[in-house]
Amino acid sequence: MRIVDLTGVKNLLDSEHAQSLSWINDAAEPVVALGRLYPSGFRVPLHSHNKTQLWCARRGVVLVSTTDGRWMIPPGHGLIIPAGLEHSTEMISEVEMHSIYVDPSVAGASGPKVVEITGLGKSLMEELVLVDVRPLSVRRQRLIMELLLDEISLLPERPLGLPFPEDERLASLCRRFLKTPAANAGIDDWARDLGMSRRSFTRLFRSETGVSFVTWRQQACLFASLPKLAAGEPVTNVALDAGYENIAAFTTMFRRMLGSSPSTYLKARSA
Structure with missing residues (x-):
């Protein structure tokens, strides 16, 4: 679990993102958490993960594009992205992101969908993202992961996938x-x-x-x-x-x- 501040970076794809992508794909844990701060206008090129991703916008607005469509994600909401689905992101404003990556054998997804992040879900994600700042015992960390997995399956879907043009x-x-x-x-x-x-x-x-x-x-x-x-x-x-x-x-x-x-x-x- 880590927090990365990219607010001073304007490159399309820097070494930190490449390192994080490798770290996510190679992680053995069933749940991996990542927090990031992005500047307005920052773009992440097309890529994919071998894990199901919950991309959560805690602050700011982000545009996520996939081969299936484009979704605008407002604060307090997230986009569930199936494992293996290529996607790119563009920060419409300065964005604070918490992202959860789950082994698809534990929590798969049939397609992208926008969900509302509940208060419980937000708190559980924050605990995992900040584990390096606020250390957790192994037992407590596992309990939080299990509860978060259950909560993710219950997050209400919202019709907030605002279509966005390519032109x-x-x-x-x-x-x-x-x-x-x-x-x-x-x-x-x-x-x-x-x-x-x-x-x-x-x-x-x-x-x-x-x-x-x-x-x-x-x-x-x-x-x-x-x-x-x-x-x-x-x-x-x-x-x-x-x-x-x-x-x-x-x-x-x-x-x-x-x-x-x-x-x-x-x-x-x-x-």
Whole structure:
């Protein structure tokens, strides 16, 4: 278990990452934990592990790309990545990451999925990541590993895998939108920024993301709102910052996407 600070590194793939990859693949333990601090814009090229990975964003936003799709992971959530699946990552902001690697014979995965990290799961991961700082007895470490494996199997899946385009011009607009979301953003404005007709833009957007612009915009607004809600900002302020004219419209969108109101969702997270 180790913590690596890469906030001062801008290389695509440095020796530390290569060493960590080798360390992860060669580890004999059934559960391996790694903590990292990444700078905004840091990219990790395509790679894979021989273990099932739970990539958890404790702080910041990360984009994970695989041959199956692209997922945006907000704070308090994670992406389960099956063993052997090639993936790359891009830090949309400065990111604090805790990652758990599990032998696939112990905990396999049929495909990538976004999960919500429970309070218990967060605490257990932190104990393993910080074991070099806060040493654990062998017995306690094994108990934590066993409980974490059980908790990972129970983590609730969330529809937060925000599709992300490969087209760099369109991806640039999407990144900008995530920094300053606006629920009333119009197709015509985006089409004009790309020098395209409305029809060409809508065709390009759906082919790149698999969803309509309106659907993506709603998901992105929700995605950008979760960290603020988790930080304790009033729902009204978050709704207005996201471009909604009133809290009712924001609550309706939130309930449609996650099945509950913002307040109910946050209470459930706290519980």
